[in-house]
Amino acid sequence: MDSNSVPGHHTPTASPGSYCTHTFLSIQSWATANQEYGFIIDGATLSLVLNPSPDANSSRYKSLFLQICQNCCAVLCCRMAPLQKAQIVRMVKNSKGSPITLSIGDGANDVSMILEAHVGIGIKGKEGRQAVRNSDYAIPKLKHLKKLLLAHGHLYYVRIAHLVQYFFYKNLCFILPQFLYQFFCGYSQQPLYDAAYLTMYNICFTSMPILAYSLLEQHICIEVLMDNATLYREVAKNAMLRWGPFVYWTILGVFQGLLFFFGVRYLFSNPALQDNGQVFGNWSYGTIVFTVLVFTVTLKLALDTRHWTWINHFVIWGSLAFYVFFSFFWGGIIWPFLRQQRLYFVFANMLSSVSAWLVIILLILLSLLPDILLLVFRKPKSHAQQKKPRSPAAGGPQSPQASARPLLMRTFSDESNTVI
Amino acid sequence: MKKKEEETSNRPDNTAFTQQRLPAWQPMLSAGIVIPGFVVIGLAFIGVGVALFVTSQSIQVLERDYTAGDESSDHNCSLCVNEASCLCAVHFTLVQQFEGPVFFYYGLSNYFQNHRKYGVSRDDYQLSGDTSYFTDPQDYCVPYQYDSKNRPIVPCGSVANSIFNDTFKLYQIVGGQRKQVPFDGKGISWWTDYNLKYRNPSLVDGSLAKAFNGTVKPVNWPRAVYELDTSDASNNGFLNQDFLVWMRRAALPDFRKLYRRITEGEYEKGLPVGNYSLEINYNYPVRGFGGRKKVFFSNVTWMGGKNQFLGIAYLVIGSLCIFMSLVMLIVYAKYRFPDEDS
Numbered sequence: 001m002d003s004n005s006v007p008g009h010h011t012p013t014a015s016p017g018s019y020c021t022h023t024f025l026s027i028q029s030w031a032t033a034n035q036e037y038g039f040i041i042d043g044a045t046l047s048l049v050l051n052p053s054p055d056a057n058s059s060r061y062k063s064l065f066l067q068i069c070q071n072c073c074a075v076l077c078c079r080m081a082p083l084q085k086a087q088i089v090r091m092v093k094n095s096k097g098s099p100i101t102l103s104i105g106d107g108a109n110d111v112s113m114i115l116e117a118h119v120g121i122g123i124k125g126k127e128g129r130q131a132v133r134n135s136d137y138a139i140p141k142l143k144h145l146k147k148l149l150l151a152h153g154h155l156y157y158v159r160i161a162h163l164v165q166y167f168f169y170k171n172l173c174f175i176l177p178q179f180l181y182q183f184f185c186g187y188s189q190q191p192l193y194d195a196a197y198l199t200m201y202n203i204c205f206t207s208m209p210i211l212a213y214s215l216l217e218q219h220i221c222i223e224v225l226m227d228n229a230t231l232y233r234e235v236a237k238n239a240m241l242r243w244g245p246f247v248y249w250t251i252l253g254v255f256q257g258l259l260f261f262f263g264v265r266y267l268f269s270n271p272a273l274q275d276n277g278q279v280f281g282n283w284s285y286g287t288i289v290f291t292v293l294v295f296t297v298t299l300k301l302a303l304d305t306r307h308w309t310w311i312n313h314f315v316i317w318g319s320l321a322f323y324v325f326f327s328f329f330w331g332g333i334i335w336p337f338l339r340q341q342r343l344y345f346v347f348a349n350m351l352s353s354v355s356a357w358l359v360i361i362l363l364i365l366l367s368l369l370p371d372i373l374l375l376v377f378r379k380p381k382s383h384a385q386q387k388k389p390r391s392p393a394a395g396g397p398q399s400p401q402a403s404a405r406p407l408l409m410r411t412f413s414d415e416s417n418t419v420i
Numbered sequence: 421m422k423k424k425e426e427e428t429s430n431r432p433d434n435t436a437f438t439q440q441r442l443p444a445w446q447p448m449l450s451a452g453i454v455i456p457g458f459v460v461i462g463l464a465f466i467g468v469g470v471a472l473f474v475t476s477q478s479i480q481v482l483e484r485d486y487t488a489g490d491e492s493s494d495h496n497c498s499l500c501v502n503e504a505s506c507l508c509a510v511h512f513t514l515v516q517q518f519e520g521p522v523f524f525y526y527g528l529s530n531y532f533q534n535h536r537k538y539g540v541s542r543d544d545y546q547l548s549g550d551t552s553y554f555t556d557p558q559d560y561c562v563p564y565q566y567d568s569k570n571r572p573i574v575p576c577g578s579v580a581n582s583i584f585n586d587t588f589k590l591y592q593i594v595g596g597q598r599k600q601v602p603f604d605g606k607g608i609s610w611w612t613d614y615n616l617k618y619r620n621p622s623l624v625d626g627s628l629a630k631a632f633n634g635t636v637k638p639v640n641w642p643r644a645v646y647e648l649d650t651s652d653a654s655n656n657g658f659l660n661q662d663f664l665v666w667m668r669r670a671a672l673p674d675f676r677k678l679y680r681r682i683t684e685g686e687y688e689k690g691l692p693v694g695n696y697s698l699e700i701n702y703n704y705p706v707r708g709f710g711g712r713k714k715v716f717f718s719n720v721t722w723m724g725g726k727n728q729f730l731g732i733a734y735l736v737i738g739s740l741c742i743f744m745s746l747v748m749l750i751v752y753a754k755y756r757f758p759d760e761d762s
Contacts, residue, residue, distance in 0.1 A: 186673070271670065271725075
């Protein structure tokens with residue numbers, strides 16, 4: 001690395017402002033030469049820059065200083081008072097683009113900095129417990145920062161971003177058929193689904209799988225994340241919650257909701273769906289739509305899950321099994337506390353119709369088709385260096401980018417792929 | 421010693437779950453799985469689509485709209501413009517044998533049986549035979565809860581009150597003579613509706629009519645519920661098949677409901693070629709809300725009634741899958757061979 005360091009040591013005669021300007025202009029001219037710079041400044045100088053005398057030029061010092069720092073790849077501030085540490089952090093926080101800041105420290109003088117930053121990490125060390133007590137995360141040694149950031153931080157972000165998007169998505173495809181039904185029932189607020197299904201959808205049928213995902217998912221396994229620090233850039237700037245991914249999830253939810261509703265609508269243009277000529281009613285209609293819905297959103301999550309532990313298997317297949325079991329149970333008994341026995345035998349009757357089975361399978365597959373195609377055709381964003389290649393199978397020598405190959409190019413010896 | 425204990429006591433749990441070390445399977449899709457998978461699914465869907473389409477095409481359907489007010493050569497139901505107790509007939513000719521067993525449906529359109537207020541206007545406790553609700557029907561049935569003289573209506577509510585009351589008789593014209601085609605009204609409603617969900621009240625002195633003492637029939641009904649079917653004693657009370665079919669609310673405003681089946685006697689194999697006349701007792705008014713009334717004769721197969729949608733949908737999706745697998749194959753071949761050359 002070719003770097004120059006620019007010292008910011010205070011000399012009694014030069015004024016900080018002119019020195020700042022000179023330095024900044026120099027860096028700007030040098031910056032085009034593709035060189036990397038480091039900046040060293042001590043506390044005394046910093047106090048002149050950040051707390052200037054009431055002077056016409058002095059307000060520029062701070063912004064100049066900030067720009068210098070942003071143009072350097074590393075900035076070293078030494079001999080700083082606790083308050084100055086916090087001031088530096090605040091300055092970066094309020095700079096253009098509002099970056100997310102992280103502070104790490106082990107002593108009592110780091111407390112204000114830890115509190116100021118977005119993420120404060122305290123090291124439990126020789127200098128006492130003050131830093132730890134005021135921090136968001138505490139680690140015993142500085143070296144643990146690497147795993148905390150590159151592995152856990154990355155994974156937590158992916159999990160929670162996916163959780164948020166998934167929740168909006170699954171409710172969108174839940175409510176859209178209900179909304180569309182109003183156009184066919186005289187706008188009378190007739191529920192498409194039975195009340196029991198309405199109540200149990202979000203908590204009982206579709207919450208456990210995403211809970212397991214958000215606790216356990218490793219879209220890239222921890223070893224690979226630790227070895228390839230550049231992977232962390234993939235989630236920079238809130239990448240998974242930007243407009244792009246959000247619009248994708250929304251369009252997917254709308255597409256699936258439309259598909260569920262109109263798929264069954266066209267099936268019901270002749271409601272005699274059983275082989276004994278009998279006719280299905282409105283609760284059968286709603287139950288078919290609901291069955292397709294529950295299976296689709298759960299299988300969508302199964303497609304998104306890249307790290308299948310026994311818990312994931314248990315909650316995903318278990319949720320589906322629970323849905324089926326509950327439907328039989330709820331529709332199999334004439335409940336005395338119900339004013340209307342709407343769903344009595346509806347689910348079992350639906351399953352006795354071949355057409356209903358066929359439309360369920362068709363709609364589930366069609367709804368998941370965009371996701372499957374995306375999985376197949378998507379190019380991974382970055383090239384991951386593989387430090388621990390598995391023993392090559394039939395594919396010949398592994399290139400360093402083997403794990404990042406598009407799906408169609410992969411052989412069986414490749415490692416797992418990244419997700420949105 | 422003590423310090424070591426202190427240190428270890430502060431350590432977080434070291435289990436596989438908390439340390440994210442649970443053994444896991446990571447799905448590794450590759451071209452070798454996905455392309456054959458798509459081909460298999462595509463072929464299976466096309467197979468099912470063909471079966472569905474062929475079956476649907478083989479189902480025969482005869483549909484006639486007999487709403488009064490339209491002049492038509494098929495029927496003279498424009499006589500019944502007042503829509504009250506009128507007799508009319510629909511004539512049709514079969515040029516091909518209509519394969520049996522033949523199912524006969526009546527259809528209504530622009531009829532919102534799925535309207536919410538309509539649908540909640542019923543009393544399922546009455547319908548399960550609970551006589552305490554005979555004297556005191558539930559409030560949901562308003563305005564069909566009590567009649568003008570404050571007597572309780574059984575069965576109460578709009579759904580029951582609006583029961584379809586056109587009746588049909590089918591005659592085959594053989595040699596100038598009308599020969600009635602027998603209709604079978606058994607088993608047209610769901611088995612669970614007839615046997616489990618709806619129950620008649622217990623007989624009083626061996627009579628069903630007496631069990632309904634103190635109640636009146638719904639406003640628009642011609643006869644009370646215990647004498648809905650004068651020819652068959654077991655088809656009365658709440659267990660009347662037509663009543664049960666009507667109480668199962670239709671999903672869409674354009675619907676059909678099963679009326680009868682033709683399964684008896686010489687018509688077991690189907691309706692032979694010839695002229696037919698369907699005599700209708702036209703009672704049910706639909707013109708006031710722009711509705712229409714229809715009748716359907718139909719066969720039924722393993723997929724139910726005639727519906728082209730499923731067959732076509734399966735064929736389209738199957739073809740799409742095959743197409744996608746071809747695209748994938750091309751992409752795979754195109755990008756793989758340059759790799760191997762270099």
